[in-house]
Amino acid sequence: MRLIILEDASVVADWAARFVLQRITEFAPGPGRRFVLGLPTGGTPLGMYRRLIDFYKEGRVSFKYVTTFNMDEYVGLPRDHPESYHYYMWNEFFKHIDIDPAHAHVLDGNAPNLVAECKRFEDLIAEAGGVRLFIGGIGPDGHIAFNEPGSSLVSRTRVKTLAYDTLEANKRFFGNDISKVPRQALTVGVGTVMDAKEVMILITGVHKALALAKAVEEGVNHMWTVSAFQQHAQALFVCDEDATLELRVKTVKYFKSLMGEHNKLIADAR
Numbered sequence: 542m543r544l545i546i547l548e549d550a551s552v553v554a555d556w557a558a559r560f561v562l563q564r565i566t567e568f569a570p571g572p573g574r575r576f577v578l579g580l581p582t583g584g585t586p587l588g589m590y591r592r593l594i595d596f597y598k599e600g601r602v603s604f605k606y607v608t609t610f611n612m613d614e615y616v617g618l619p620r621d622h623p624e625s626y627h628y629y630m631w632n633e634f635f636k637h638i639d640i641d642p643a644h645a646h647v648l649d650g651n652a653p654n655l656v657a658e659c660k661r662f663e664d665l666i667a668e669a670g671g672v673r674l675f676i677g678g679i680g681p682d683g684h685i686a687f688n689e690p691g692s693s694l695v696s697r698t699r700v701k702t703l704a705y706d707t708l709e710a711n712k713r714f715f716g717n718d719i720s721k722v723p724r725q726a727l728t729v730g731v732g733t734v735m736d737a738k739e740v741m742i743l744i745t746g747v748h749k750a751l752a753l754a755k756a757v758e759e760g761v762n763h764m765w766t767v768s769a770f771q772q773h774a775q776a777l778f779v780c781d782e783d784a785t786l787e788l789r790v791k792t793v794k795y796f797k798s799l800m801g802e803h804n805k806l807i808a809d810a811r
């Protein structure tokens with residue numbers, strides 16, 4: 542695993558966007574050759590989306606031949622609700638770029654048959670040839686997508702009942718009223734993300750520091766589902782200084798000493 546430690550959230554956003562730009566550019570998507578990208582929601586990736594929109598407007602990247610799969614969606618929230626992940630993706634990213642909406646997939650949390658919807662999503666990923674780069678965020682309890690503590694580390698896309706910590710963390714989006722946060726969500730499984738060729742997890746803020754330490758310095762543990770990526774062949778954790786506060790000094794120094802190597806990953810996207 543690579544751990545990329547950057548100054549603050551805005552540098553994380555810029556680095557992550559450059560990494561996406563570089564990966565898409567070197568893949569050279571075109572007709573019959575689509576780049577398949579997994580995407581997160583939440584506050585953390587917002588800055589990355591803004592940078593990617595800038596790159597698109599500057600003519601440095603096109604999403605015309607990019608297919609996207611989002612990680613998760615609430616159950617029962619209308620698609621046009623400002624907190625639905627459909628609404629978020631459209632407003633924060635898709636409407637600003639040249640993506641073909643037919644290739645921008647978000648789970649339907651209002652599908653009449655949620656189990657069938659999850660299967661349809663997995664089938665679509667398989668038909669697209671699998672995800673090349675899955676970008677993720679985590680909750681303060683170390684969950685990836687909505688794979689709450691105790692989730693199977695080989696899980697696939699399914700319905701999940703949200704943990705109290707997640708309801709607490711997300712109530713800020715629902716007028717600070719926990720009773721308004723949907724109790725269930727559809728989410729890709731840990732196994733679904735593990736199947737991607739490459740995974741980039743964005744982690745910023747001191748409230749994520751314990752989760753980062755558990756994920757990096759302790760063993761693989763289903764109580765901190767993001768720790769599963771210790772066993773991924775190409776996983777990058779991109780974090781800010783605040784998120785490192787629970788790591789050992791030795792760990793931080795080691796990964797910082799590799800920054801020259803890490804920056805080669807974005808060398809052509811400067």
Ligand SMILES: N[C@@H]1[C@@H](O)[C@H](O)[C@@H](COP(=O)(O)O)O[C@@H]1O
Pocket residue numbers: 581582583584585586612613677678679680685686687707711
């Ligand atoms: N299901 C989402 C996760 O996919 C996301 O990573 C997490 C962190 O959100 P934020 O980036 O706002 O801290 O929030 C929710 O729980």
